[in-house]
Amino acid sequence: MSIRTEETSMQNQFKLRRAITLSMLAAPFLARPLPALAALKHFAITDFGAVADGATVNTAAIQKTIDHAAAQGGGTVVVPAGVFVSGALFLKLKVNLHLEQGAVLRCSTDLSHFPAGRTRIEGHFAPNFNPALINANGCDGLxxxxxxxxxxxxxxxxDMFWRLRNAAPDPHNFKNIGIPRARLALIERSNGVTVDGLTFKDSQFWNLHLYRCQQVTVRNARFVVPDDYHQAPSSDGIDLDSCQHVLVEGCYFSVTDDCIAAKGSKGPNALSDTDSPSSP
Structure with missing residues (x-):
């Protein structure tokens, strides 16, 4: 009996030591904020002043929502049902975007809401072209x-593009970036990107432009222009610019330019374009 009692006591001590050891090992992880928790935070743009009247330009209110989410450690910016007009928006690391059923985030047609600057477009960096409606740079896990x-x-x-092109001395050499136009989404230098379920509609220029991204999934998205318009210029569905490991599945395309275009650097500065090597 004494032997069994001693063995039982030793076993209990071992279990206690093991429990204490495991608790000490787990403590540093439990003390840290879990990344998954950030994804559970939701921030509705209407809580920050956005108005769904199809006329008010909500750029400041939506950007304020994005900035607030980033300051809280990340989360998801939610666009509820309704038509919200906006200019260029800039997402931040750990901030996602979700559009609910019936939500429309619409580009302003006043291009002053898309202030021109240096941006990647058509296989090179243009010094003075418009950003997209949704812009993300270095947003891993977006x-x-x-x-x-x-x-x-x-x-x-x-309509403006065709008027200017047709009036040009040499219409066939009229540059695509000869007039200001906004893409719907430009995602740059971001890994682990997911685009799921959204409809990209009536883009002024390319719909979804991905530059130097890896491990990208585009799933169940729609890319459309009106059937009754003769040719929506430069309405590419997805432009994969110097990207790797991209999966596109379950998507629908009805555009009047490329559905999916794989691109790299081009033009006179292609070989010296260190931002986009010729063999990405």
Whole structure:
């Protein structure tokens, strides 16, 4: 009996020591904020002043929502049902975007809301072209999701493009970037990107432009322009610019330019373009 009692006591002490050791090992991890918790935070743009009237330009209110989410350690910016007009928006690391059913985030057709600057476009960096509606740079793990719509409101911009092109001395050499136009989404230098469920509609220029991204999934998205418009210029669905490991599945394309275009650097400075090596 004494032997068994001693063995039982030793076993209990071992279990206690093991429990204490495991607790000490776990403590540093439990003390840290879990990354998954950031994804559980949701920030509705209407809580920061955005108005769904199809007319008010909500750039400041939506950007304020994004900045607040980033300051809180990340989370998901939510666009509820309704039509929200906006200019260029800039996502930040750990901040995702979700458009609910019936939500429309629409480009302003006043291009002053898309202030021109240096940006990647058509296989090179242009010193003075417009950003996209949704811009993300260095946003690993980015997720754009939902059953809502990114709407480029492109028709008046397309009309202007064709008027200027047809009036040009040499229409066939009229540059695509000869007039200001906004893409719907530009995602740069970001890994582990997911685009899921969104509709990209009537983009003024390319719909989804991915530059130097890796491990990207584009799933169940739609890329459309009106059937009754003769040709929406430069309405590419997805432009994969110097990207690697990209999966596109379950997507629908009805555009009047490339559905999916794989690109690299081009033009006279292609070989010296260190931002986009010829063999990405």
């Amino acid at each position: 997720r754009l999701s939902g059953a809502g719509t990114l709407d480029g409101a492109g028709r008046p911009i397309w």
